[in-house]
Amino acid sequence: MPAKPKIAFFDFSSCEGCQLTVIDALQTHLGLLDQVEIVQFREAMTEKQDTYQIAFVEGSCTREADEDRLRAIRKQAAVVVALGACAHLGGVNSMKNRWAIGNVQTYVYGEKNKETYPSYPARPISAVINVDAAIPGCPIDRFEFLHIVQMMLQGRVPKLPDYPLCVECKLSENACLNTLGKPCLGPITRAGCNAICTTYGDGCEGCRGFAPEPNFEYMREILRGHGLSETEIDARFTMFNHYQLQQMGEDAPLSPEGLQSLNGELPTSTFAAPKEAEGHG
Amino acid sequence: MTLYILPKEQLPVFVDKLKADFRVVGPVKTETGFAFDDIKQAEQLKLDYPTTILPPKKYFLPQREVLFNYHTSINEKGARQIDTEPVFQDVQPTIIFGVHTCDMTGISLYDKVFLEGFKDEHYLARREQILIIGIECLKPCDDASFCKDMGTLTAPPVYDLHMTEVESRYLIDTGSEKGEELLQKYGEVKLATTDDIRDLSRTLSAKWPRFRHRLKMSRDQLPSLLTINYGAITWDHLGERCLACGSCTNVCPTCFCFDVQDELDINMQDGQRTRLWDSCQLHEFALVAGGHNFRESKASRIRHRFMRKGKYIHQVHDILGCTGCGRCERACLVNITIPGTLNALHDEMQLDANPAAG
Numbered sequence: 001m002p003a004k005p006k007i008a009f010f011d012f013s014s015c016e017g018c019q020l021t022v023i024d025a026l027q028t029h030l031g032l033l034d035q036v037e038i039v040q041f042r043e044a045m046t047e048k049q050d051t052y053q054i055a056f057v058e059g060s061c062t063r064e065a066d067e068d069r070l071r072a073i074r075k076q077a078a079v080v081v082a083l084g085a086c087a088h089l090g091g092v093n094s095m096k097n098r099w100a101i102g103n104v105q106t107y108v109y110g111e112k113n114k115e116t117y118p119s120y121p122a123r124p125i126s127a128v129i130n131v132d133a134a135i136p137g138c139p140i141d142r143f144e145f146l147h148i149v150q151m152m153l154q155g156r157v158p159k160l161p162d163y164p165l166c167v168e169c170k171l172s173e174n175a176c177l178n179t180l181g182k183p184c185l186g187p188i189t190r191a192g193c194n195a196i197c198t199t200y201g202d203g204c205e206g207c208r209g210f211a212p213e214p215n216f217e218y219m220r221e222i223l224r225g226h227g228l229s230e231t232e233i234d235a236r237f238t239m240f241n242h243y244q245l246q247q248m249g250e251d252a253p254l255s256p257e258g259l260q261s262l263n264g265e266l267p268t269s270t271f272a273a274p275k276e277a278e279g280h281g
Numbered sequence: 282m283t284l285y286i287l288p289k290e291q292l293p294v295f296v297d298k299l300k301a302d303f304r305v306v307g308p309v310k311t312e313t314g315f316a317f318d319d320i321k322q323a324e325q326l327k328l329d330y331p332t333t334i335l336p337p338k339k340y341f342l343p344q345r346e347v348l349f350n351y352h353t354s355i356n357e358k359g360a361r362q363i364d365t366e367p368v369f370q371d372v373q374p375t376i377i378f379g380v381h382t383c384d385m386t387g388i389s390l391y392d393k394v395f396l397e398g399f400k401d402e403h404y405l406a407r408r409e410q411i412l413i414i415g416i417e418c419l420k421p422c423d424d425a426s427f428c429k430d431m432g433t434l435t436a437p438p439v440y441d442l443h444m445t446e447v448e449s450r451y452l453i454d455t456g457s458e459k460g461e462e463l464l465q466k467y468g469e470v471k472l473a474t475t476d477d478i479r480d481l482s483r484t485l486s487a488k489w490p491r492f493r494h495r496l497k498m499s500r501d502q503l504p505s506l507l508t509i510n511y512g513a514i515t516w517d518h519l520g521e522r523c524l525a526c527g528s529c530t531n532v533c534p535t536c537f538c539f540d541v542q543d544e545l546d547i548n549m550q551d552g553q554r555t556r557l558w559d560s561c562q563l564h565e566f567a568l569v570a571g572g573h574n575f576r577e578s579k580a581s582r583i584r585h586r587f588m589r590k591g592k593y594i595h596q597v598h599d600i601l602g603c604t605g606c607g608r609c610e611r612a613c614l615v616n617i618t619i620p621g622t623l624n625a626l627h628d629e630m631q632l633d634a635n636p637a638a639g
């Protein structure tokens with residue numbers, strides 16, 4: 001039997017939720033360890049080796065120091081896989097990209113410490129290195145993770161569902177939230193999570209990225225029908241996908257103010273005060 | 282064939298008796314509407330339901346169906362060997378209660394598609410064990426229905442039993458020997474008298490005015506309407522709006538397209554070949570090796586759906602591909618509807634023929 005492929009896990013700016021999902025998947029599908037050897041996984045083990053064939057990278061690139069680390073991983077690994085929305089899209093981290101980075105740092109660390117943790121706008125790892133495959137989601141879906149690993153072990157190019165979430169939602173016979181007064185981004189979001197949020201009654205927030213031919217114009221129309229303002233719609237569109245929309249430049253399907261946010265030009269007056277802090281400050 | 286009566290209060294007794302020997306499914310109340318589901322208690326069965334998101338087609342062609350299991354190994358000669366073992370999923374004696382006449386029309390189309398000519402053995406195995414108990418619609422489900430236009434307001438000969446609510450009783454027609462046996466064995470029924478039959482005819486003739494026409498043309502004209510309008514501008518308008526979400530086809534009782542996939546187990550040796558619902562509205566549907574897509578634009582995919590509904594399926598199976606159930610209209614978030622589209626084609630044609638009228 002040929003040697004088992006060595007795989008390694010790395011994290012950048014992330015909440016580690018995706019790595020936790022991998023640990024979860026290993027508990028229910030122990031057989032995976034017969035197929036691969038895990039040589040680095042900070043979240044799960046202390047030993048580590050620096051030779052590996054497949055690298056799973058969680059988290060987005062948010063500072064200059066990340067770039068060298070990413071390039072080193074790319075150099076070592078035959079296959080690099082973006083693990084989860086942060087690595088795949090930029091994810092929720094990219095919400096900060098709406099404002100000038102200096103203002104964000106002052107807001108988070110205070111005037112005195114604003115230089116302590118230098119950072120820049122969040123980007124998916126594909127903005128820095130070539131990425132061979134992505135496992136979308138915030139967090140990833142454990143079955144999709146296993147499925148994609150299997151495809152790679154067979155030497156096949158992992159394929160993601162190429163259609164909107166509504167397909168999975170309808171196959172589960174869910175009543176459509178958009179007709180029940182709850183905004184849902186399902187029509188423009190890539191399927192593959194088995195419509196987990198909508199099945200439990202929450203509108204999709206687009207964590208898996210856009211489906212291949214998103215109809216933004218009519219998605220906005222549907223969201224307007226819920227009484228959402230143009231800015232609120234922009235915020236929904238950019239929650240996980242700020243970077244993708246920024247790549248579209250002037251063509252991004254956002255309001256004028258939304259376009260401003262893409263370039264990090266929103267005034268600090270639009271910072272939302274954390275709810276629980278209200279009244280204490 | 283033969284008409285019986287079942288007093289309404291006897292229905293739960295009938296259902297309970299059936300449950301001893303069959304899986305009984307039918308319309309039940311959900312949080313937001315109704316759905317076909319297993320009847321656990323006879324009282325759950327709601328025969329006066331308006332409509333469901335998915336039609337009963339899910340019992341004939343499950344959303345995901347295992348066709349066979351496979352096992353791969355290396356044999357003594359060192360060659361790769363694949364052993365397969367067929368699977369027949371969800372094959373069990375099943376009674377589907379409360380099927381509307383439009384959905385029975387969908388089932389008759391399914392029977393033609395899967396059993397005429399090449400017989401799909403997985404479909405057949407399930408089908409042989411399914412008995413259909415229809416319910417006559419006495420009023421439209423809602424404003425999206427246009428069953429009257431599509432001629433599906435009367436039951437096609439696909440039912441084993443067909444019930445009509447007439448005051449305090451159901452008049453039950455037997456459509457097959459199996460249906461007849463079912464009544465004899467499990468139902469406290471009596472033969473209908475001439476009075477019962479007179480009441481039934483009254484009920485049936487009273488129902489028609491409650492249904493409205495929504496099409497500006499007759500259904501016989503659909504194949505030619507669609508042929509003439511292949512190049513209509515209407516398709517482009519719809520293509521702009523369409524989300525390519527596939528909801529319209531997934532909820533449709535006549536859509537039967539599927540995809541076949543191999544799903545490998547974590548041990549990398551065993552796996553399952555599965556059949557999954559697919560939709561012509563999705564980008565990948567007409568994508569072929571080499572990257573060419575026969576229906577790249579959403580406009581061409583919508584047109585294809587309408588051509589299927591009003592022309593192609595009719596050409597092959599001699600039955601229209603739309604029952605007028607209205608499910609696609611309820612599911613579509615951008616209000617692309619069958620009557621709206623067919624009427625728009627009709628209007629566009631009038632306009633072309635007589636530009637001054639515009």
Ligand code: SF4
Binds near residue numbers: 018019059091092
């Ligand atoms: S994608 Fe979501 S769950 Fe995964 S690391 Fe990022 S924030 Fe956490």
Ligand code: SF4
Binds near residue numbers: 170175178185
């Ligand atoms: S709830 Fe969301 S995902 Fe489900 S059908 Fe409606 S729009 Fe699509």
Ligand code: SF4
Binds near residue numbers: 198205206
């Ligand atoms: S429903 Fe939407 S937000 Fe929820 S997991 Fe799926 S893609 Fe992400």
Ligand code: SF4
Binds near residue numbers: 532609
């Ligand atoms: S096309 Fe629409 S109205 Fe016609 S049968 Fe299908 S779902 Fe029902």
Ligand code: SF4
Binds near residue numbers: 525527530609613614
């Ligand atoms: S349901 Fe409506 S939006 Fe979705 S694919 Fe069908 S026509 Fe297009």
